[in-house]
Structures are given as C-alpha cells and as structure tokens.
Amino acid sequence: xxxxxxxxxxxxxxxxxxxxxxxxxxxxxxxxxxxxxxxxxxxxxxxxxxxxxxxxxxxxxxxxxxxxxxxxxxxxxxxxxxxxxxxxxxxxxxxxxxxxxxxxxxxxxxxxxxxxxxxxxxxxxxxxxxxxxxxxxxxxxxxxxxxxxxxxxxxxxxxxxxxxxxxxxxxxxxxxxxxxxxxxxxxxxxxxxxxxxxxxxxxxxxxxxxxxxxxxxxxxxxxxxxxxxxxxxxxxxxxxxxxxxxxxxxxxxxxxxx
Amino acid sequence: xxxxxxxxxxxxxxxxxxxxxxxxxxxxxxxxxxxxxxxxxxxxxxxxxxxxxxxxxxxxxxxxxxxxxxxxxxxxxxxxxxxxxxxxxxxxxxxxxxxxxxxxxxxxxxxxxxxxxxxxxxxxxxxxxxxxxxxxxxxxxxxxxxxxxxxxxxxxxxxxxxxxxxxxxxxxxxxxxxxxxxxxxxxxxxxxxxxxxxxxxxxxxxxxxxxxxxxxxxxxxxxxxxxxxxxxxxxxxxxxxxxxxxxxxxxxxxxxxxxxxxxxxxxxxxxxxxxxxxxxxxxxxxxxxxxxxx
Ligand SMILES: Nc1ncnc2c1ncn2[C@@H]1O[C@H](COP(=O)(O)OP(=O)(O)OP(=O)(O)O)[C@@H](O)[C@H]1O
Ligand SMILES: [Mg+2]
Numbered sequence: 024x025x026x027x028x029x030x031x032x033x034x035x036x037x038x039x040x041x042x043x044x045x046x047x048x049x050x051x052x053x054x055x056x057x058x059x060x061x062x063x064x065x066x067x068x069x070x071x072x073x074x075x076x077x078x079x080x081x082x083x084x085x086x087x088x089x090x091x092x093x094x095x096x097x098x099x100x101x102x103x104x105x106x107x108x109x110x111x112x113x114x115x116x117x118x119x120x121x122x123x124x125x126x127x128x129x130x131x132x133x134x135x136x137x138x139x140x141x142x143x144x145x146x147x148x149x150x151x152x153x154x155x156x157x158x159x160x161x162x163x164x165x166x167x168x169x170x171x172x173x174x175x176x177x178x179x180x181x182x183x184x185x186x187x188x189x190x191x192x193x194x195x196x197x198x199x200x201x202x203x204x205x206x207x208x209x210x211x212x213x214x215x216x217x218x219x220x221x222x223x224x225x226x227x228x229x230x231x232x233x234x235x236x237x238x239x240x241x242x243x244x245x246x247x248x249x250x251x252x253x254x255x256x257x258x259x260x261x262x263x264x265x266x267x268x269x270x271x272x273x274x275x276x277x278x279x280x281x
Numbered sequence: 282x283x284x285x286x287x288x289x290x291x292x293x294x295x296x297x298x299x300x301x302x303x304x305x306x307x308x309x310x311x312x313x314x315x316x317x318x319x320x321x322x323x324x325x326x327x328x329x330x331x332x333x334x335x336x337x338x339x340x341x342x343x344x345x346x347x348x349x350x351x352x353x354x355x356x357x358x359x360x361x362x363x364x365x366x367x368x369x370x371x372x373x374x375x376x377x378x379x380x381x382x383x384x385x386x387x388x389x390x391x392x393x394x395x396x397x398x399x400x401x402x403x404x405x406x407x408x409x410x411x412x413x414x415x416x417x418x419x420x421x422x423x424x425x426x427x428x429x430x431x432x433x434x435x436x437x438x439x440x441x442x443x444x445x446x447x448x449x450x451x452x453x454x455x456x457x458x459x460x461x462x463x464x465x466x467x468x469x470x471x472x473x474x475x476x477x478x479x480x481x482x483x484x485x486x487x488x489x490x491x492x493x494x495x496x497x498x499x500x501x502x503x504x505x506x507x508x509x510x511x512x513x514x515x516x517x518x519x520x521x522x523x524x525x526x527x528x529x530x531x532x533x534x535x536x537x538x539x540x541x542x543x544x545x546x547x548x549x550x551x552x553x554x555x556x557x558x559x560x561x562x563x564x565x566x567x568x569x570x571x572x573x574x575x
Contacts, residue, residue, distance in 0.1 A: 145403075153400030156360050157414045157462075158389040160382075164417075 045241040048162070052170050052240075055163035065168040073134045073169065074176030078183065080133055081126055085117075085184035088125060089191030092116055096192075097200050106200075110207035111214045113192035114185075118215065118224045119280075122185035124272050127231035130177060131264035135239035138169055139260040142243025143253035151244075166244060170236050177232025178225055185224070223279045230271055235264045311374070313338045313470060313502045314359060319368035321351070321358060328354055330526035332368070341496050341503040343517035343534075345510070346524050347548065349561065352506040353397060355523075356472045359504070360394055361385050373469070390418060393463030393471040397478075399455035401447040407434070407458050408443040414465045433461040436495075438487060452479040457488070464495060470502040471495070477509045489516055510549055514538065522548060 059066050096112045142165065145151050151161040189211075196202040215221070239260045246256035314336035321329040328351040336342045344352055357363045359370055361377040370377045375388055401410050411430045415421055421429070434440040437457040447455060456476060463471055473492065480488055493516050496503045507513045513520070514534035521531045522545055530537060530545045538549050563569065 148403070149396050149398050149400040150402055152357075152362060153394075153396055153402070153459075155362060156389055156392070156394040156396075157417065158386040159414075159417050160386070 041241075041245070044245060045237065048166075048241055048244060049237060051162045052167050055160070055167040056171070058163045058167055059171050065164070066171055069168045069172035070176065073138065073172040074179065077130060077134045077176065077180060080129055081180045081184050082187050084125065084129055085122075085187035086191040088121055088184075089113060089117065089188030089193075090195045092121070092188070093192035093195040093200070097196060097202070106196075106202050107206035108210055108214075109196045109202050110189075110193070110211040113196070114189050114211045114215050115220060117185040117188040117192075118220045120272070120276075122181045122188065123224055123227035123231055124268060126181040126184045126228065127177065127235055127268040128265055130173075130180060130232070131235050131239070131261050131268070134173065134176070135235050135260045135264050136257045138173070138236070138239040139243040139246070139257045140253055142166070142169075142240060143246040143248075143256050146244065146246065147248040147250070147253055149248075162244075166240050170240055173236030173239070174229070174232050177235065178228040181224070181228035219280075223275075226279075227272065227275050230275060231268050234267045234271060238264045238267060311338070312336055313373055314504070315369075315371040316355075316359075317369050317371075319358070319370065320366045321354065321363065322366055323354075327526055329365075329368075332523065332527060334521055334528060336502060336504055337519065338502050339496075339500060340518035341492065341505055341516055343505045343507060343513045343520045345506075345508060345513060345520060345522050345548070346529075348508065350523055351526070352523070353474055356394065356474055356504070356506060359472065360389065360392060390466060391469045393466070393468040395456070395460050395463045395471065395473045395476055397474040399447075399452070399459040401450075401455055401459055401462070403447050405447075406443065407439065407445050407447070407450070410447065410458060411461045411465055414462060418466060429465070430461075433465055434458075436464075436491060437461045438484070453481065453484055456480070457484065460488075460491075464499075467499065468501070470504070472504045472506070474506050475508075476505070477507055477512050485512065492516060510551065514549075524548075 092113045093109060096109050097106060100106050100109055100112065142151075145161075145165065151165070154161045154164060193207060197204050197207050242256040242260045242263070243253075246252045312335035314334070316332055316334040319329045319332040319334075320327075332355075334344075334355075344355065346352055354363065358365055359372065359377065361370075361380070364378055372388060372392070375384070377385070377388070380388060401407075402413065405413065408430055411433055412426060415426055415429065419426075431440055431443070434443055437460050439454060439457055439461065442450065442454065442458075447458070450458065456479065460473075460476065476488060476492065477485055489512055492503060492505070495501055505513060505517060514537075517534050519531065520534050520537050522529045522537065524544065530542055537545055
C-alpha cells in the first residue's frame with residue numbers, strides 16, 4: 024500500500040518536473056518567434072515537411088471517413104425518411120468532431136513522430152550541441168520554425184479533411200444511394216452554422232495542433248540521446264498526443280456545445 | 282612556450298572582470314583560459330575535484346589523460362555547455378558561467394569547437410555546413426561567402442567534396458569538414474576534441490601540420506584534447522596530463538616524456554602496468570562474478 028503510494032508520488036513528481044521543463048521550453052519558443060518573421064525561409068521549409076507531406080494521408084482518410092459516415096447515416100436516417108438531412112449530418116460530424124480529432128490523431132502519427140525523431144537524433148548526434156557552440160540557439164533555429172509550422176498546418180489540414188469528407192459523403196450519398204443533390208447542399212447550407220460549427224471546429228484544431236507540436240518537440244528535445252531514447256520518445260509522442268487530443272476534445276466539446 | 286602564469290590562487294576568487302587588462306603586453310601574458318579549483322560530478326561520479334589549468338595565449342595546449350577522465354567534459358565546461366559544481370572558468374577575462382545567454386553567445390562566436398563526432402548538420406551539404414556559421418552570424422554577399430567557404434575547405438583538403446552530404450563522408454572526412462566549419466568565423470581559440478582518431482597516416486600528417494599552421498598564422502590559441510601521445514607531443518607547446526579529476530603533471534612535451542613521475546611515464550609511454558588503472562572503478566572481480574551465482 025505504501026509502496027503504491029510511493030510509486031504514485033514518484034510518477035507525480037516526474038510528471039510535474041516534465042511539465043515544468045516543457046513549459047520553460049514553450050516560453051523559450053514563444054520568445055523566439057521573431058526569428059520566424061525575420062527568416063521566413065526557415066518556416067517555409069518546415070511547412071513543407073510538416074504540413075505538405077501530411078496532406079496525402081489526410082486527404083485519403085478524409086475521403087474515406089466521409090464515405091463511411093454517409094453510408095451509416097443513410098441507413099439510420101432512411102428509417103425515419105429523413106435522407107434529405109444526410110448532408111447536414113455528414114458535414115456537422117466532420118466539421119465539429121471528426122475533422123479536428125481524426126486530423127490531430129493522424130498528424131501526431133505522421134508529423135509528430137517525425138518531428139520527435141528528427142530532433143532527438145539531432146540531439147543524439149550532438150548537432151544541437153554543435154549549434155550551441157557555434158553561438159546559434161537551437162531552440163530559435165531548429166525548434167521554433169517547426170513549432171510554428173505545425174501550429175499553422177493543423178487547422179489547414181483539418182479543413183482539408185472536412186472538405187474532402189463532405190465530397191466523399193456526397194459521392195456515396197448522392198451518387199450511389201440516390202439522395203437528392205439539391206437537398207444535400209441546400210440543407211447543409213441552411214443548417215451548418217458559421218459560429219456554432221465552423222468556428223468551434225477551427226478553435227478545436229488550433230488547440231489540438233498546439234498540443235501535438237508542443238508534445239512532439241518537447242519529447243524530441245528532452246529525450247535521452249541514444250537510439251533507445253529516441254525510439255521511446257517517438258512512441259511517447261504518439262501516445263501522449265493521442266490521449267491529449269481526446270481529453271481536450273471532451274473538455275472543449277463540453278465547453279462549446281453546452 | 283613556457284608555463285606562464287603559474288598558480289596565482291588569489292585571483293581565483295576575484296569577481297568577474299568585464300574589462301580586459303588595459304595594457305596590451307599585460308593582456309598578452311594573461312592566460313586566455315584560466316580554470317580554478319574546478320569541481321564537477323555526473324551523478325555519483327566525481328569527474329573533477331579541484332582542477333587548475335591555465336591555457337596561455339597563442340600556443341597549442343594539449344590536455345591528455347586516459348579515456349573517461351573527462352576531457353570532453355572539460356571542453357564543454359569551457360564552452361559553457363555544462364555548469365561546474367564549484368570553481369570558475371574564465372575565458373579572455375570573462376567568467377563563462379556568470380554570463381547571460383547573449384554574452385555567452387558573443388563569447389562562443391570567438392571560440393571554435395571540433396566535436397569528437399564531428400556534429401555536422403546532416404540535412405546540409407558539406408558546403409552549406411561550412412557556410413552555416415557565416416550565414417548565421419554575418420551578412421556577407423554570396424560570392425564572397427562562396428570564396429571563403431572554398432578556401433576553408435581547401436585548407437582541409439576537401440574542396441572537391443563540397444557537394445557531398447555528411448552521410449556520404451567517412452568519419453575522418455567528417456572531422457575535417459567540422460574543422461573547416463570551426464575555423465569559418467576566424468575564432469580566437471579552437472578546441473579540438475580528439476582530432477586525430479580515424480585519420481589515415483597521410484591526412485594525419487596534414488592535420489597535424491594544419492593545426493600548427495592555423496595556430497601560428499592566425500595567432501589562434503588552440504586546446505587539443507587527445508590521447509595520441511606521439512602526434513600530440515609533436516605539436517603541443519604545453520601539455521597537461523589529467524587523471525582522477527586533477528592535473529597530474531604539466532610542462533612541455535619533452536620534459537613530460539622524461540618525467541620522474543611513474544604515472545606520467547606510464548601514460549606517455551603506453552605501459553600497461555603502473556599506477557594508472559585500466560579499469561573503470563568496480564568492486565573486485567571475484568565478488569562480482571561469484572556474487573552473481575549465489
Ligand atoms: N551525459 C552523461 N551522463 C552521465 N555521465 C557521463 C555523461 N557524459 C560523460 N559521462 C561520464 O563522464 C566521464 C567523462 O566523460 P568524457 O566524455 O569527458 O571522457 P573523455 O575523457 O572525453 O573520454 P574519451 O577520451 O574516451 O573521449 C565518463 O566517465 C563518463 O562515464
Ligand atoms: Mg572525449
């Protein structure tokens with residue numbers, strides 16, 4: 024019993040210590056934002072590797088998720104003869120929930136893990152030390168552009184996911200199942216609210232993006248500089264990001280749609 | 282080169298002096314790096330306990346010692362990447378561990394460091410690696426920058442390798458590219474961490490000459506960490522031998538080889554038996570092995 028308490032206490036302390044370090048790192052990153060404005064090229068490079076390279080997986084997933092939503096929704100709605108609202112259902116689920124959440128989960132797996140591994144390897148091979156000895160701040164030069172790129176990419180990727188999801192849903196609903204084309208778009212336009220749905224979805228993806236890149240960058244920067252250390256940090260990035268996204272989603276949903 | 286500025290213990294406690302010594306000949310006699318009463322530990326393991334070292338200006342000072350004594354650690358302490366538990370490290374009159382980040386970076390711009398592993402940026406080509414510090418810290422026009430980089434690469438014999446990526450280099454080549462990068466900003470001091478390991482006899486000879494040339498032509502101060510006794514003796518002006526956290530002996534290489542100390546003789550001549558332990562501290566072998574069975 025005391026052993027359990029002691030273990031809990033120890034993990035608590037470790038957690039708090041990591042949280043403290045991550046916060047210090049975050050403040051350092053935020054204080055270095057000027058660098059990104061001064062040298063936009065650094066940001067562009069990272070936007071490419073963090074954002075653009077993630078587009079394909081997001082696009083394909085969005086398409087499929089939309090198609091499945093449409094199939095499932097049609098099955099239920101047709102029992103109430105409410106197929107005309109299928110478009111609303113698909114769009115609302117995507118924009119409010121699935122777009123931000125699934126994008127964030129995929130982002131953590133695709134881009135977050137890559138960020139952690141890259142930064143961790145740079146640390147393990149003394150590249151970060153080397154930068155410091157060349158009087159170049161690794162946080163400013165390496166971490167900050169990656170952080171900003173991730174933060175910008177997430178809402179754009181989530182928007183892409185939702186847009187392609189709606190198209191996939193339209194293809195199944197209107198194209199295959201015979202829902203009326205006018206009803207699909209008309210109902211959607213009438214019922215999807217700018218503030219209630221779109222804006223809240225964007226807020227969600229901004230929060231998720233912030234959490235995911237923060238976790239990924241901290242894990243890379245804080246990892247043990249060995250191959251085992253990098254591999255563990257990469258795993259932790261995916262696990263922690265996924266849990267953080269789901270927990271934050273619950274909290275945000277409770278706040279927004281209450 | 283003689284052992285300048287021996288042990289002026291009283292000055293160790295002097296507060297951080299921002300201004301340099303006013304007289305030029307005075308400052309020339311001041312050591313560039315002054316380490317006093319340095320204590321440093323990694324976890325349980327005490328790495329330095331009361332280390333005193335002076336690195337005179339303008340010469341090549343070698344720091345030798347068995348593997349694992351903390352030579353790399355010492356360079357990181359001088360560069361301000363690690364913090365001592367006690368004692369002070371002064372570089373050019375500045376106490377490294379009392380500077381704020383900006384002052385520290387200002388100081389580091391005047392130091393070059395050659396890492397044991399090279400530490401090249403793996404996503405940049407050889408050319409871009411050498412150009413990196415110039416791009417970060419200067420606003421040179423592209424043609425001038427190109428010329429400078431090619432000259433530095435020429436000095437290490439790798440001008441032809443400028444378009445290769447670091448992953449396409451051998452260990453020895455990577456070390457030479459790192460050297461070209463370390464001298465890109467024309468620093469006042471270079472720290473070499475094991476520059477000779479992994480070099481074939483030809484590039485070894487070139488490297489030894491290059492280090493000497495750089496030092497003399499550019500008026501640099503060099504700190505050379507190595508356990509290659511022969512090469513080091515050939516170019517060092519002053520040698521410190523450290524072991525168990527302290528300076529065991531110091532002086533010019535010729536004197537050290539003839540040293541009366543059994544310890545130094547063992548190290549300098551590479552004798553297996555003597556007072557230097559080959560083993561990392563451990564409980565007696567019988568106890569470890571038999572203990573595992575019971
Ligand atoms: N990151 C670290 N964490 C804990 N201990 C370390 C770390 N780095 C080095 N050490 C320990 O510090 C001691 C000194 O290491 P250092 O790398 O300075 O040795 P060295 O003299 O440069 O050896 P070599 O000649 O083999 O390069 C070693 O005993 C090592 O076990
Ligand atoms: Mg070493």
